[in-house]
Amino acid sequence: MAVAFSSADLTWTCRDKRRIRAWFEQVISSCGCELGEIEVIFCSDAFLLEVNQTALQHDYFTDIITFDYCSGDVISGDLFISIDRVRENAREYGVSFSTELRRVLIHGVLHLCGWTDGSAADKAAMRSEETRLLALFPA
Numbered sequence: 001m002a003v004a005f006s007s008a009d010l011t012w013t014c015r016d017k018r019r020i021r022a023w024f025e026q027v028i029s030s031c032g033c034e035l036g037e038i039e040v041i042f043c044s045d046a047f048l049l050e051v052n053q054t055a056l057q058h059d060y061f062t063d064i065i066t067f068d069y070c071s072g073d074v075i076s077g078d079l080f081i082s083i084d085r086v087r088e089n090a091r092e093y094g095v096s097f098s099t100e101l102r103r104v105l106i107h108g109v110l111h112l113c114g115w116t117d118g119s120a121a122d123k124a125a126m127r128s129e130e131t132r133l134l135a136l137f138p139a
Contacts, residue, residue, distance in 0.1 A: 003035070008043035012083050016098075019138045024109055027133055028075045031113040036076030037069075038112070040105070045084040063089055064104050066111040079108035099134070106133045 003021045005014050014020070020040075028035045043051075045061050052058045052065060063085040067078040081104055090100035107130055117123045 003038045003040065005040045006042070008041050008080070009047045010042065010044050010083065012042050014040070014042065020102075020105060022138050023106075023136065026136060027106065027109055028113065031075075033073045033075045033113060036071070036074040038075070038077055038079065038109075040079045040081065040108075042081055042083050045082050048080055048082040048085070051080055061085055064108050066108045068112055070112055075109070075112045077108075077112045079105065081105070081108070102134055102137055103130050106130050 003017075003024055005017055007013075024038065025035050048065060049059075049061055052060065052062055055067075056065070061082070063082055065080045067080075069076040069078070081101075086101050086104055087097060089104075090097045093100065095103075107126070110126060110129060110133075111117075115122075115126050115129065117126045
């Protein structure tokens with residue numbers, strides 16, 4: 001159906017919208033599911049911290065919060081992404097901003113497809129799947 005992009009409290013525009021949409025469709029289809037409605041909301045650290053505190057009662061910075069609105073095999077949800085945190089993570093991990101943003105984006109989609117990262121084993125499996133899926137990003 002649709003992948004939409006917006007900004008909450010900052011002026012930032014995603015340049016790869018068309019390729020991200022195609023990538024999401026490919027990944028979701030490969031999971032045996034159908035794309036519903038996904039909203040990607042770019043924001044600041046401060047904004048996402050407030051969402052984390054209010055919605056999840058967590059008092060820490062994070063790069064993404066995923067709200068799952070899936071129904072059966074139809075994948076839908078909101079992905080709130082902190083551009084500040086993505087920039088910081090890219091510096092910390094020695095990767096480009098684009099690579100780190102794609103990793104965070106696909107991390108959110110994997111959550112919508114049922115992947116979890118609650119344990120060390122789950123985190124390792126999810127990280128491996130993120131790496132595999134990053135290679136599928138359209139050129």
